[in-house]
Amino acid sequence: MARLISFFEATGSLFAILLLWYLATRYGTLSEFLLPSPASVLARIADDTASGDLPTSLLLTLRTAGLGFAIAALAGTTLGIAMARIRLVHWFFDPLISLGFPMPKIAFLPVFLLWLGPTAASQITIVAVSAIFPVVVAAFSGAEGVEKTQLWSARSLGASRHGLLWQIVLPAITPQLFTGLQIALPVALVTTIVAEMLTGSDGIGGIMLGAMRFADSAGVFAYIIVIAIAGTLVFRGMERLRARLLRWHPEQSH
Amino acid sequence: MSQIVFDAVRHGYRTKGRAEMVALSDVNLTVEQGEFVSLLGPSGCGKSTLLYLLGGFVPLQSGRILMEGKPVTGPGPDRGVVFQNFALFPWKTVRQNIAYGLERQGLTAQARTERVQQFIDMVQLRGFEDSFPSQLSGGMRQRVAIARTLAVDPRVLLMDEPFGALDAQTREIMHEELLAIMRRTPMTTIFVTHDVREAVYLSDRVAVMSSRPGRIKEVVTIDLGPRTGPDIMKSAKFNEYVEYLWSQVKTDAVKAMQ
Numbered sequence: 334m335a336r337l338i339s340f341f342e343a344t345g346s347l348f349a350i351l352l353l354w355y356l357a358t359r360y361g362t363l364s365e366f367l368l369p370s371p372a373s374v375l376a377r378i379a380d381d382t383a384s385g386d387l388p389t390s391l392l393l394t395l396r397t398a399g400l401g402f403a404i405a406a407l408a409g410t411t412l413g414i415a416m417a418r419i420r421l422v423h424w425f426f427d428p429l430i431s432l433g434f435p436m437p438k439i440a441f442l443p444v445f446l447l448w449l450g451p452t453a454a455s456q457i458t459i460v461a462v463s464a465i466f467p468v469v470v471a472a473f474s475g476a477e478g479v480e481k482t483q484l485w486s487a488r489s490l491g492a493s494r495h496g497l498l499w500q501i502v503l504p505a506i507t508p509q510l511f512t513g514l515q516i517a518l519p520v521a522l523v524t525t526i527v528a529e530m531l532t533g534s535d536g537i538g539g540i541m542l543g544a545m546r547f548a549d550s551a552g553v554f555a556y557i558i559v560i561a562i563a564g565t566l567v568f569r570g571m572e573r574l575r576a577r578l579l580r581w582h583p584e585q586s587h
Numbered sequence: 588m589s590q591i592v593f594d595a596v597r598h599g600y601r602t603k604g605r606a607e608m609v610a611l612s613d614v615n616l617t618v619e620q621g622e623f624v625s626l627l628g629p630s631g632c633g634k635s636t637l638l639y640l641l642g643g644f645v646p647l648q649s650g651r652i653l654m655e656g657k658p659v660t661g662p663g664p665d666r667g668v669v670f671q672n673f674a675l676f677p678w679k680t681v682r683q684n685i686a687y688g689l690e691r692q693g694l695t696a697q698a699r700t701e702r703v704q705q706f707i708d709m710v711q712l713r714g715f716e717d718s719f720p721s722q723l724s725g726g727m728r729q730r731v732a733i734a735r736t737l738a739v740d741p742r743v744l745l746m747d748e749p750f751g752a753l754d755a756q757t758r759e760i761m762h763e764e765l766l767a768i769m770r771r772t773p774m775t776t777i778f779v780t781h782d783v784r785e786a787v788y789l790s791d792r793v794a795v796m797s798s799r800p801g802r803i804k805e806v807v808t809i810d811l812g813p814r815t816g817p818d819i820m821k822s823a824k825f826n827e828y829v830e831y832l833w834s835q836v837k838t839d840a841v842k843a844m845q
Contacts, residue, residue, distance in 0.1 A: 482674035485644045486732075488662035490739055491691030500687075504678045581678045581719040 369551040377555040386540075387556075391563060394525055394536035397453060401460025402521040406514055409465040413472025414502060430469055438463040439527055451532040456525065463524040464517040471513025475506030508582050511575045518571055522564050588656055589617035590775050591641065591743065596650035598636055610636050612800035614650070618743075618775060625778045625786035625793045627832065629839050633801025634779045638745050641777065642668050655742065664688065667741030671748040673728045675720040681707065681731050682716045688739035706734040709768065726757035730764070737768070743775040750785070759817065762788060766814050783836060787811075787828045788820060795832060797839045805835060 341348070351371060357363055358370035365373065381387035416423045416430075442459050449455035479502055487501045488494075529538025537560050544552030598611040610633040618624050626634040639645040641652055643661040652659045654666065675684050685706055689699045707716055710730035720728050729749060736744065750758040762785065769776070780786050786793045790809050797804045809828055811819060819825055 480672065480674060481644075482670040482672055483676065485639075485642065485662060486668060486670065486674040486735075487676075487687070488644070489642060489664065489666060489668045490688035490735070491664045496691075501676070504676070507678070581680075581721065583721040 366548065366550050369554055373551045374554045374558065377551040378559065381552075381555065387559065390536050390540050390556075391559060393534065394529065394538065394560070395563065395567075397456050397529070397534075397536060398460060398521045398525040401457045401525065402464055402518060404457070404461040405464035405468055405517055405521065408461070409468025409513070409517070410472045410510060412465075413469045413474075414476045414498070414506070416469070416473045417476030426469075430466065430473075434466045434470065438466075439524060442528060442531060446532065451534075453534075456528045456532060456534065459528050460521050460524045464521040467513045467516040467520070468510070469513075471509045471516075472506060475509030476502055478509070479505045508579055508584070511571075511579065515568070515571055515575070518568060519564065522560070522567070526560065590620045590622075590655055591616075591618040591777070592651070592653040593617070593637070593641075594651040594653070596637070596640065596647070596652060598633065598640065598645075598648050609800035611640075612802050614801070614803055616794055616803055616806070618777065620775055621773050623769065623776045623778065623789060623791045625780055625790040626796060627780060627783065627786045627793050627836060628796030628801070629781060629798055629836060631801075632796040632798035632839065634796050635747050636801070637796075638668075638747050638777060638779050642666055642745055664692070664739045665742040666745055667736035667739065667743070668745045669729070669732050669736050669747065669749045671751045673720070673725075673732045673752075675728060675732055675735070677720050680717045680719055681712055681723070684720070684731055685735045685738050688735060692739065702738060706738045709737075710734045710764070724757075725753050726761060729753065729761060733765075733768070737772070737774075741774075743777065746776060746778045748779055748781070751780070751782075758785070763817070765789065781836075783829050783833045784820065787825060787832065788814065788817075793832060795835045804839075807832060 354368070355371050358365070358368055361368075369377075378387065412422075412426065416426055439459065441462060442455075445455040445458045449458065483501055483505065484497055487497055492500055525536065526538040526541075528534070529536040530542045533539050533542070537556050541553050541556045544550075544556065593614050593616040596611055596614040597609070599607040599609045601607050614633075614637060616624075626637060628634050636645065640647055641654070641659060643659050643663065643666070647659065676687065679687065682703055685703045686699055689702055694702070704716075707713060710733060712727060712730060712734070715723065715727065720731065723731070729752075733749075750761050753761060766789065778786070778789060787809055793807045793809060795804045795807065796802065807828070811822075811825060811828075
């Protein structure tokens with residue numbers, strides 16, 4: 334019972350919106366074209382799931398976002414740590430990161446399309462480029478903040494210079510790194526959808542744009558709901574992973 | 588042969604656009620096997636820098652530092668270090684922290700487990716083996732750090748204001764524990780502190796340092812016999828040492844505040 338109450342406490346506003354939506358389509362003057370009813374949107378989700386179209390495009394979208402995000406996470410962590418530890422790397426990349434961080438990276442999509450064509454590769458590239466910035470910044474500031482006495486202790490306990498990176502620096506920066514990754518993840522999803530819309534992919538973004546062109550409102554709304562749910566689930570998974578890996582961190586004591 | 592030799596050690600810091608700040612100037616000191624020597628002085632006298640040079644964490648600029656006859660070239664397990672901020676690995680449990688150095692030595696898993704347990708018992712942390720440092724009090728954290736350092740069996744122990752971050756009561760308890768450890772496993776120790784009473788209570792010799800530039804002003808031998816308990820702090824002799832050393836430190840402490 335208590336769990337049920339806390340569930341409604343946390344999600345009550347969503348149900349209120351759903352109710353409003355239902356009432357607006359049931360008793361309002363909005364046409365099915367402007368705002369399709371919840372029932373027809375749900376029916377559409379069920380139909381497209383049964384036909385296999387929806388799972389296929391969802392998987393395609395998640396694959397693009399996932400690959401781009403993974404590249405951003407790996408390359409961003411490496412670059413951030415390298416910037417904190419190697420002066421030349423810092424000198425070269427610091428201005429680029431400052432310049433690129435606030436810039437709308439999606440502006441580079443035409444460039445990648447010119448170079449790579451309307452392929453998965455160009456989509457993954459733009460996703461990685463968009464998502465890498467918060468990761469680099471987080472890894473860099475984390476690695477800069479590693480206490481030197483921790484590094485010294487490890488060395489005097491017999492760690493090699495090389496061992497410090499894996500044994501001390503990487504675990505020490507995990508809290509900051511996760512903050513960066515949790516910013517990068519939604520960025521990766523947003524960029525994937527936009528790139529799919531602009532390149533005419535079979536992913537969620539492309540399908541939505543196609544539905545719009547055919548004035549298929551139910552289709553547009555169906556895919557909005559699907560991507561919202563998928564995004565929430567992925568983000569929740571990330572939070573779980575963070576809580577698991579950072580059991581030792583005082584912030585995680587809840 | 589002395590176990591540790593500082594010979595004409597000089598160290599300066601350069602900051603952009605400013606004249607060089609001389610932290611240490613012509614420091615000479617020898618420490619014998621088994622001695623407990625404190626470096627006593629106000630903040631900024633370079634006592635920690637001297638310890639970091641011996642630890643091999645900061646490269647030597649001029650002079651010589653010998654550890655058992657060999658020049659110090661970098662950090663190594665022969666010189667165990669305990670820092671004021673504990674410097675534990677917060678993502679590792681108590682057990683894993685203490686095991687870290689032993690893993691680097693390539694001990695078998697069983698030998699490692701036994702040795703870790705032995706040192707957990709030594710610092711009285713039984714029952715906290717699987718706690719993370721963030722779940723421990725300051726005194727317990729420093730006990731983990733001491734156990735982690737001693738577990739790899741260093742030749743000398745370097746302590747950088749190890750009890751400076753603890754409250755007065757915990758500090759006194761830690762003094763007794765450190766003395767007890769030293770009675771069981773005597774070890775050459777260099778102990779950095781700005782606390783005069785602490786220095787007198789723990790040390791065989793106290794090297795008084797003065798600041799700007801840091802150098803050793805005087806080395807005082809503390810002849811109080813074996814430390815049998817805190818009662819010794821009530822003796823006239825103890826308080827004479829404290830008063831004398833305090834008068835030596837005071838002029839520099841005042842200077843350092845200006």
